[in-house]
Amino acid sequence: MSNCQTPSTVSLNFHLRKADAPDHLRHLVVDIARASKYIVRGLWHGKLGKAGTSNQFDEDQVEMDVLSNQILEQHLCENELVSCFASEEEGEIIELNPDGPYAVVFDPLDGSSLVDKNFAIGTIVGIYEGNKILGKKPREQVAALYILYGPRTTLTYSLGNGKGVHEFVLNDVGEFVLDREFLGVGDEAKTYSPGNISAASENKPYKDLIMKWIDEKKTLRYSGCMVPDVHHILSKGNGIFCNIGGAKYPNGKLRLAFECGPFAFLVEEAGGVSSDGKQSILDIPLEAVDQRTQFIVGSKNEVESAAKALAA
Numbered sequence: 001m002s003n004c005q006t007p008s009t010v011s012l013n014f015h016l017r018k019a020d021a022p023d024h025l026r027h028l029v030v031d032i033a034r035a036s037k038y039i040v041r042g043l044w045h046g047k048l049g050k051a052g053t054s055n056q057f058d059e060d061q062v063e064m065d066v067l068s069n070q071i072l073e074q075h076l077c078e079n080e081l082v083s084c085f086a087s088e089e090e091g092e093i094i095e096l097n098p099d100g101p102y103a104v105v106f107d108p109l110d111g112s113s114l115v116d117k118n119f120a121i122g123t124i125v126g127i128y129e130g131n132k133i134l135g136k137k138p139r140e141q142v143a144a145l146y147i148l149y150g151p152r153t154t155l156t157y158s159l160g161n162g163k164g165v166h167e168f169v170l171n172d173v174g175e176f177v178l179d180r181e182f183l184g185v186g187d188e189a190k191t192y193s194p195g196n197i198s199a200a201s202e203n204k205p206y207k208d209l210i211m212k213w214i215d216e217k218k219t220l221r222y223s224g225c226m227v228p229d230v231h232h233i234l235s236k237g238n239g240i241f242c243n244i245g246g247a248k249y250p251n252g253k254l255r256l257a258f259e260c261g262p263f264a265f266l267v268e269e270a271g272g273v274s275s276d277g278k279q280s281i282l283d284i285p286l287e288a289v290d291q292r293t294q295f296i297v298g299s300k301n302e303v304e305s306a307a308k309a310l311a312a
Helices: 012-018 023-045 063-079 112-117 197-201 204-215 226-236 256-269 300-311
Strands: 050-054 060-062 082-087 102-110 121-129 141-149 153-158 165-170 176-180 191-195 240-243 273-275 295-298
Touching (some): 012 165, 023 063, 023 102, 023 121, 023 141, 060 112, 063 082, 063 102, 082 256, 102 256, 112 121, 121 226, 141 226, 141 256, 153 226, 165 226, 191 197, 191 204, 197 204, 226 240, 226 295, 240 300, 256 273, 256 295, 273 300, 295 300
Parallel strands (some): 082 102, 191 240
Antiparallel strands (some): 050 060, 121 141, 141 153, 240 295, 273 295
């Protein structure tokens, strides 16, 4: 980076340059970070009620769902770096600039039903090279990140390829500055986060797995939003999160493109493991925008043990 010295406060932009992110990718990540600041403002000052509309999955949208989606789409349009994007709030892949070098997938506001309860929620983003999303595997992402809107607003990103997972905090002048580098996930889990827990009433292996965690006196850490729950694993360096199928959602409730793919990319880069019960989430081809998958992610030994137990 020429003769510039590392500043005492490292910005997201500086960190991306230091990590040798291609300029276009660096600008795209910084623009997404900028969009998240407007989402924060919307959460502070916007309307928190239902929008009276539903997304592609027939789920009721809150007004912040719609606003967050609009904010991200606007920023992706402005930079002309995005060929197309897929959002949980849209019914199809949206074409933008055919010459854009990247395709983006995102959940603009994961956990939006918790907005009016003032729980922590977040934005999840995955970035692919080229002009296609379907047919790709999450392992092909060139970057993934999430923004957590909690007591502090934090952004955690990775470029993969051994470059690590890094956390930034939004400071009081509106800049994301480095908080922690090279987050890691150990092999043993002390905490557990069981999603879609109602499926345990009809899925005995899942019920047995939860009872095993209780008997082992593991600590429950479940908020109802995947962003803070998986962030807890990365922040504490251990744990397991899962969302398992039942009668209503045999493949689980979570979507591969917007939720599971980006988080699998981040957790595996940090030394953890992801699985649908049979294989790494990173190796599942994206066949449809609305594709769901069972999701187990976190500490290696616990994820492998859980996958084995659920297969039984």
